[in-house]
Amino acid sequence: MKRIITALVFTGILISCNSSDKTKAPIQESSITETATDSKSNDINKQLKTIDTDEDLIATALMAAPEESRSKCKVIGYNMAGEFVTMREGDNEFIVLADNPNQDGFNAACYHKDLEPFMARGRALRAEGKTGQEVFAIREAEMKSGQLKITPGSTLHIYYGAKTMYNPETSKVEGAQLRYVVYMPWATSKSTGLPEVPYAPNHPWIMNPGTHRAHIMISPLPADRE
Incomplete structure (x- = not known):
């Protein structure tokens, strides 16, 4: 009877150890990932002046x-x-x-x-x-x-x-x-076929149309701009 009880207790200890190890593993991995990210960020900052x-x-x-x-x-x-x-x-x-x-x-x-x-x-x-x-x-x-x-x-x-x-x-x-x-001095939307507002990132459009300062603009815009 004592042998059976001892075996059950030993089995319980093993299960508890394995469960503990599994719980700790992701924490350790996450810590390593965070450390690597912080290190990379610090390296980039050191390059800048x-x-x-x-x-x-x-x-x-x-x-x-x-x-x-x-x-x-x-x-x-x-x-x-x-x-x-x-x-x-x-x-x-x-x-x-x-x-x-x-x-x-x-x-x-x-x-x-x-x-x-x-x-x-x-x-x-x-x-x-x-x-x-x-x-x-x-x-x-x-x-x-x-x-x-x-x-x-x-x-x-x-x-x-x-x-x-x-x-x-x-x-x-x-x-x-x-x-x-x-x-493009004096150019207009009609003379160029370009819109007077951008419709998408890097989309050409005409600014100051019909004036000496008329020009085609190509600007980087946020991709999610409405």
Whole structure:
């Protein structure tokens, strides 16, 4: 009888141990997974640095340009001292405008050199204290008179985002993305066949139709936008 009782007790202990092991196993596995995820996140964060030198401004601004053209682009913009300067000379068809370190977020642009008179005129008017509406009206009049010109099809590449940390190995800014502006002065929805609002992510549409600043917009949009 004692042998039977002893066997039953021993069996109960084994069942209890096995049940305990099964309960602990998922917890241990989950802990390992969480640790691996945290480690990966920390590695990514270690790769990022603040844009705090002129060299950083140049490197990140060039991400707005086509990859094959970056090495020869001219770079202009505000340096870390707050001066608007030529940050790097170039000898191809592109001019790159660096992010303004005194403004929130990140915004760099790349455009064909033929657009520089139009862009420079806008900068000069804003420096005079003109409002956005005033800048628009002045350049509209100057385009109509022939004082300013925009070659239809001239493209502006904009690299932008809410954050200002970047990976110095790749020059990519955290969370930044590209949108494109194709200038088509005086174009309309009727003349181009494009809608005046985007219908899907990266769907081209026409903005400022019928004006000197009419342009085709191609912007990344949230896939779930209604």
